[in-house]
Amino acid sequence: MKTKEIQKETILLVGASGATGMKLVEELLHRGQNVKVIVRSPEKLPESWKSNKNLKIISASILELTDFEMRAYVTGCQAIVSCLGHNMTLKGIYGQPQKLVTDVTRRLCKAIEVNNSKKPTKFVLMNTTGNRNRDLNEPISLRQKCVIALLRLLLPPHVDNEKAADYLRTKIGQNNQLIEWVAVRPDGLINEEEVTAYEIHASPTRSAIFAAGKVSRINVAHFMAALINDATLWNTWKGQMPVIYSKVSVD
Template identity: 40%
Template sequence: MKVLVLGASGATGKLVVFQLLQRRIAVKQVVREPAVLHPLIIENPLVEIERGNIDSFSQQKVQELLDDCGAAVCCLGHRTTIRGIFGKPHRLVIHAVQKVTTAMEALSCSQKLILMSTTAYTNKQDGEKNRFGEALVLSILKVLLPPHRDNMLAADFLVHRIGTRGAFSWVAVRPDTLIDAENPSEYELFSHTNRSPVFNAGKTSRINVAACMAELLTDEQLWEQWKYKTPVLYNKLG
């Protein structure tokens, strides 16, 4: 298997690349032009590097990138700067998901797609509901913060527009508050949030997000359990 990783130079995306390589899985990574990559990545024969902005790639280009891949992982996000939050592109993630899913439909093969989402996304189709205070805060964020709105649109696109009808299958992994950790630890996957993402958020290490995504792609039983779903990922409390 070869995996296309979008956002491969980001804080979580680069960990996904390392986790896949540890499992001897070939990676085709898309990184921004100025991204500085680890020498172990540059020199690894299992790695192909494509520099550029996915938002500017044509549909044909995205299809060509996916042509020899069995899966794609989208870890795209907006930079946590004023320009990154309020500047263009406002719909980086949703546009990438639309391009990838369109390409997968055109290729008509049983590829897999993993989207890094967030517990701030509420999967209403699966019966999730927010309390009044949570709904109010999340609604305000959706209006005021373009990156939050972008993430919500991307997950909604998979849940409501793609559903189970595609030629491919997908999983949207929802970590809670992201933290840094050196090594993977025990984590848990839940079908619904079991704590408030606004008033009682949990923690999820980026390395656990990466490890979980790699496990989903390599463990067929785990994939069958969670495909077409939006599992919530928390670090396991010791």
């Protein structure tokens, strides 16, 4: 009698060529997951990815996909992760598309809903501690409110991050039968080579503007992968916007 093969989940990742997205792909592959990535310039990806049987690379500009193509790529995926962001150049900050993260989040969610899968699809959005979770009415100082208001006027990517998370909070909500979501808010991203101890909070424990903490991209990737793989962890944070900090070692 043949042993029934365990079906692995498939994760679709957009923003895989970014600094955190690349760490997440590596973490998911390390965990033995099937991964699909949509990237505009696949030639820039590591050579090891191109020969990995668990990784499917889709060469496309995400916003140029038709609705039919978007639904096709979403089909069969138990989880979708967006690590999209704006390049920190003049063109990346002030050029088009200014609502990249929001528009992609909306279109991916619409594709999930049209596909009408029997089980809810997990959606993980990489966000920022500069964005408040308005479901919790998180308190911030008047000084920080003034700075955030200025960021909304001067930095379109900040508004994009806010609107993307707001779409999940207000349009998808807490009781959607087809989509469950988590918006992960890292603070002060830094580069490190190995996963270290980190902590998760429902809301920021420090000012994102005046006393920002730090977290490595590899720790963020580890947490997002754990969310997808660990049902208990997912149920703890679904419908929320957890904040992640690397723990500070004490000598």
